[in-house]
Each structure stands twice: as C-alpha cells, then as structure tokens.
Amino acid sequence: MLLSSIHHVAIICSNYEKSKQFYVDILGLEVIHEEYRKERDSYKLDLRIGDHSQLELFSFPNPPKRPSYPEACGLRHLAFRVDDIQQVCQKLTEHGIEVESIRVDPITNKRYTFFQDPDGLPLELYEE
Structure with missing residues (x-):
C-alpha cells in the first residue's frame, strides 16, 4: 500500500x-x-x-465562498470519529450549534450526524 x-x-x-x-x-x-x-x-x-x-x-x-452545500465537486464533508455521539451533540447544542438528527448507517449500523463550522463546511460525527 x-x-x-x-x-x-x-x-x-x-x-x-x-x-x-x-x-x-x-x-x-x-x-x-x-x-x-x-x-x-x-x-x-x-x-x-x-x-x-x-x-x-x-x-x-x-x-x-463554498459553491454549494454539500454537493460541490471536491471535498463533500469532513467526518470525526467520536465515542459518544449523544454527548458531543449535546455539547455542540449548548454552544448554539445546530446539529441534524442522529441517523444510523444502514451498512455499518453505526450512528452519525452532521453539523457545520462557522463557514458552513459540512462536518460529520461518526460514532465508533
């Protein structure tokens, strides 16, 4: 490799x-x-x-500015691995950051969600 x-x-x-x-x-x-x-x-x-x-x-x-959300050519989003997605979502919400509903990946059965940085860059939380 x-x-x-x-x-x-x-x-x-x-x-x-x-x-x-x-x-x-x-x-x-x-x-x-x-x-x-x-x-x-x-x-x-x-x-x-x-x-x-x-x-x-x-x-x-x-x-x-970023051309669109999130389907512009190039980087679609940046994903962060987390241990406890609910805890991270709660902290983000406490800081006034809007977080989408937590979903389950149908292939891995892992929980994930999205939020944005101050410039609207799509960020993902992915629970391991």
Whole structure:
C-alpha cells in the first residue's frame, strides 16, 4: 500500500478568530503551532485530532465562498470519529450549534450526524 493514513486536512476560513474559537474551544482540538505569515497576510494554525491526524486552519484575504452545500465537486464533508455521539451533540447544542438528527448507517449500523463550522463546511460525527 502506498498510503498509510491521512496526515492532515486543510480548511480555509473567512473569519480566523471565529473559526479558531470553534475548532479549539468548542470542538476541543489541541493547538500544535500557530503562525502569522505576513507576506501572505495569512494565519496558519495546526491542530491535533487524536493521536495521528491534524487539521490545518488557514486565513486568506477574501477567499471565495463554498459553491454549494454539500454537493460541490471536491471535498463533500469532513467526518470525526467520536465515542459518544449523544454527548458531543449535546455539547455542540449548548454552544448554539445546530446539529441534524442522529441517523444510523444502514451498512455499518453505526450512528452519525452532521453539523457545520462557522463557514458552513459540512462536518460529520461518526460514532465508533
């Protein structure tokens, strides 16, 4: 096999501070490194997800909006594995984040649901 795992996923946000607060304070991702790149007028924030994955959060001046939800070509959504989907949904709801009803995957019989980040990026919770 050529590929062994996903190292990171990169997201460009429209409001860096709002997205940083969402991913760090609400979702609880750990900050690895944060840097302001003056030549690009851009922040780059590396966040840890579990033991082996990372999320890179970027800010750029005037990024284009996502074409549609969620059926635009390219990344459809980002899914996070969770141990207790009900607990995570409750925490998100307490922070005013709208979460769809929990569904059951007909193939795996695992529970999952969707919510959005501050820019409307579709995010999934998938219970293991």
